Amino acid sequence: MSHILVTGGSGFIGSALVKALVREGHKVRVLDDNSRGAPRRLAEVADHIEFISGDIRDAEAVTKAMKGVDEVHHLAFVNGTEYFYSAPELVLDVGVKGMINVIDTCRSEGVGRLILASSSEVYQTPPVVPTDESAPLLVPDPTNPRYSYGGGKIISELMALNYGRKFFERVLIFRPHNVYGPDMGWEHVVPQFARRVKDVADQHPAGTLPFEMQGNGLQTRSFCHVDDLVAGVLVMRDHGEHLGIYHVGTREEITIAELATRIAAHGGREIELIEKPAPAGGTERRCPDIGKLARLGYEPKVTLAQGLGPTVDWYWANEHLAPPQH
Template identity: 50%
Template sequence: MSKVAVTGAGGFIGAYLTRQLLAEGHEVTAIDNYLRGRASRLDDVEGPLRRVDCDVRDRDALVEAFRGHDAVFHLAAINGTENFYTRPALVLDVGVRGAIAVCEACIDAGVQDLVVASSAEVYQTPAIVPTPETIDMIIPNSLNPRYSYGGSKLISELIAFNYCRDKLAKVQVFRPHNIYGPDMGWKHVIPQLIDKVRDACDRGDRGITLQGSGTETRAFCYVDDAVSGILRMWQAGDTMNVYHIGSMEEVAIRDLAQRVAGALGADITLLDGPAAEGGTPRRCPDIAKMRALGYLPQVDLDEGVRRTAEWYCANLRPEDVNELL
């Protein structure tokens, strides 16, 4: 068993990853300043957990936090599509300066393994779908703030591989594709659809306004499967490599909305709405590299949506949650 650190441990994927690492017997240092994540996500965890409250851009604090650790999982970021448009400078600052600080701290602290979370956003509109890890990464328009996130992740990959290639035993990047599940926050498509369906039911009408026409497709991956893939990659994958974490169960957003409504027992009417500038019409990863490592998602979309909707119905609505971002 190893001693590992997780940056962004109070975030959605970070908290699930932290829990699973503890369940597998690792000692975990959870690093977050809770600007985006929530400390309460780790309140009831069991096992050897140490919390460090610091900004991921604080190199000196990270060096102290990383000393004696075997591996670092770097997940800290400002995510959520709404934030890409409204806070692009913060998205870039945390993404780029955080990556540099983490890499330098790993080197100075003697960490052996670094696993970095990237994003499917590095492709923007992929030329091949399902998309392999080898296609070009593209930022099509530097004037569009949406690309602050994808741009920061692309740069983070360059930083990880080029700062650490000769300094660490293993350097890996995973590109997650539409990870979802209970307690993922409210600024993502599935929780937003859940809230829209509940609002329609409360109003007594059936109208749900989509972003655009809803013909855009995505391949959603349940969070337990995503965490299983991240750990499989770390344990069995190669250094200086990129791996897709996701599912190949592609679905149109219109169909997804109907599945959400079905999970809530609602009958809805879908209405077209304004499309966000810079959206991607189709996204689905090719996960052949991960399958070669023995990875195979276990939770299908209907079951995952059911579990997620059940959690959101039992918990607070967005206006009752203090989400800073």
């Protein structure tokens, strides 16, 4: 069993990974400042992990967290499309300084194994759908703040691969594709739609719900339940090759309009879509080719039909945890 540091371990994906690593018997330490993570996500394993409160941009905090570990899973980053537009400088500050600190400290502390969480945003508008790991990485317009996130992840991948080639025994990169599940945060499409459906339903107790949407709703995504994402990461950890990049997701592609329709239907309502202008820089289609990871033994098990309802229910039951809506 390994002694593993998970940065960003109280985040949505990080906490799910921490719990899975604990179940496998590993000794786990978490570094997070809880600026976007939440201690409640780790409550069930709180007695089985070591938690260090600190900012990934603080080199001293990273050094303290890495003492004595033999493997690092680096997930600390600012996610959520809202933040890409509203705080791109913060997204890049956390992303780039954090990655530099992780690389430098792994080297100074003699940690030879690194797993990096990247993103499907690194290839933005793919030339082929489903998209495999060979798609070119792209920042289509550096003046668009949206690409602060994808740009930060591209830098992180380049650093992991190029330092990994010289200074690490094993580096693995996974690219999650539209991961969802209960308590995933509030800045993503599933929780945003869940809140909006409930708010509009409260205003319109009967009849069809007028539902505003950015764009025409024909954009597609392939939503991956967090349990499948974690299973994919563990398969990669066990069987992936040094300097390997792996797409983790599902092959089940759905339009955003259909997603909204399903969320409303879960509450027993129908919606009428009202098209609003969409911000520049969105991706029309996204669906991963997961063949590379499937060949190592990965197979997603939770369909959207199975996973969406419990996720929406969590948001409807936990509105008191939500930040104020703008």
